[in-house]
Amino acid sequence: MVKLFISGFPLNSTELEIVQLVGPYANVSTIKIVRDKVSKKCKGYAFLEVTDQKEAEAAIDALSGTPLGDRELTLNIVEEKPVKLPAPKRSFGSKPAYNSGSSNYDPQKKKRPRRII
Known part of the structure; x- marks a missing residue:
């Protein structure tokens, strides 16, 4: 399989019209x-x-x-990009330097609003 990039066709074109254009x-x-x-x-x-x-x-x-219409x-x-492999895990037991020491720290967790007294 070879992947093609095609551009410059009219913006109202359908998949069928593009396939018929490239089909021959x-x-x-x-x-x-x-x-x-x-x-x-x-x-x-589009990509074909x-x-x-x-x-x-x-x-x-x-x-x-x-030329096709005004385009x-x-x-x-x-070009197919090579697949990036994930970084290897540390196996020697050290913790990353950015760890705050709290194992349940969640940066996505929202704080409760402050109570106004």
């Missing part, structure tokens, strides 16, 4: 149009997964720079 060049397995969390409006870019590297490159060659399509292959 690459077999699209998944698509995710990025939308605003509050208004649910399209932000103008295609099955083959050669198909992805064919779609990029064919569609990059193509211009841009396609790029997304």
Whole structure:
């Protein structure tokens, strides 16, 4: 699977329209149009997964720079970031320096309001 970034399509485009646009060049397995969390409006870019590297490159060659409405399509292959492993746990028993000594200290815990007398 190869992940593609596509931008420059009209903001009212649907997933089906984008798949039909890329479909002649690459077999699209998944698509995710990025939308605003509050208004649910399209932000103008999406991520697609295609099955083959050669198909992805064919779609990029064919569609990059193509005018669509008043915008211009841009396609790029997304570089996969290496997975960061968590830091190893300390096994020699020392406590971190920032520990206040209280084992039940919770910084998220809210304080009760003060009583006014």
